[in-house]
Amino acid sequence: MAIKTSYLAKNVRTLKPSGIRKFFDATTGMTDVISLGVGEPDFVTPWNVREAAILSLEDGYTSYTANAGMIELREAIAKYVDDYYCVSYNPEHEITVTVGASEAIDIALRAILDPGDEVLVVEPCFVSYAPLVTLAGGVPVIVETEKENDFKVQPEQFEAAVTDRTKAIMICSPNNPTGSMLSKIEMERIADVAKKHDLLILSDEIYAELVYDDLYTSFAALEGMKERTILVSGFSKDLAMTGWRLGFVCAPQEISQGMLKIHQYAIMCASTMAQHAGLEGLRNGRADMADMRKSYRQRRNYMVQSLNEIGLPCHKPEGAFYTFPSIEATGMNSETFATRLLQEERVVVVPGNAFGDSGEGHVRCSYATSMSQLQEAMKRMCRFVEKL
Ligand code: PMP
16 A cells, blocks of 8 residues: 555644744754743742652652642642632632643643634734644634734724634733733723623633732633633743643633543643642742742843833833834844844844734743843844844
8 A cells, every 4th residue: 555645634734833943943053042032931940849849759659640630739729729819719620730731721722612613812922822723623713913002902803803603712911922911901801702702711821920010810800700711820930840841720610521531531640740849839939939020020121121222112011021022123024033133143032923923023032031141132132233
């Protein structure tokens, strides 16, 4: 029998590789590179959290946990979400511990989508959203935000995009890559659209602890929204635990149990030692989180001021650890800007179009790097822009 030209599923064959990875590969073999490209903390996981994992291994906790995660951890997540976001979830039936927020997004989409169902995806956004909708058999319908609104989606945009196939709105605030955060009033207006059209909100709240000026509001905490919100979060950003692969998802019981069925067959359970570490982080990690937040805040202020002085205007992001300056004045597109900046000054930034077409004209610069590195990066970017 002749070998097929491709054994890949059509959805996979047509999937584009992430525009972020592609850029990092270009730095291989280069020295003295400063990366503002990464989407992860420069801090090491706090020691007590690491120690909890070591102790769990020493104590011989090397087997599977319950599929949904250790009950103590789910209880701690329920307490955390209740204490800080004022939403109460039942740890028995409404919380699943996942392999990062990434898995939580995947199982949420797979649990709710029938083939052809549409999901409104607000762009620019984290690179996985639209591909995961497609892989779950759904259709991503892109809603593009504008820099004039600091990249905050306007409820009328959802109204214009809703069809009778729309099942959910996917939203992330504070946002990756723009750092923009919706106010409570803006969220309420979006919630009204969801209620009017009977939509779910898939709310990626992974940056909820990295908020620098205002209080954070969870979509699930808004009046009448817990029953139509899937709250995704995790430990990667606020506790500097990207490599541990630990996240969680809270949702009404029916959806939660649907997600758990997928998680149980595909994953079984999150890593046991990571779960012990996460539990320690929730119980005793607040001071470390606050220290890291303080440091990010200083760096944000420094970077926003520097970029604006250099002539790369950017709004002051309310959360996460990214700035999203406009590079339009340079006359280059974001890919050319990022490529030349890397070649000429050895600074990595991510082209805005990696996060959707509406990110064009911008680059994402992460400030999850030390102040001294940031200062050097700003010096190099200033030199680069002045030369143009
Ligand atoms: N959502 C957003 C918005 C992110 O920026 C990231 C990580 N860059 C994730 C989800 C994935 O996080 P995790 O490490 O928990 O899978």
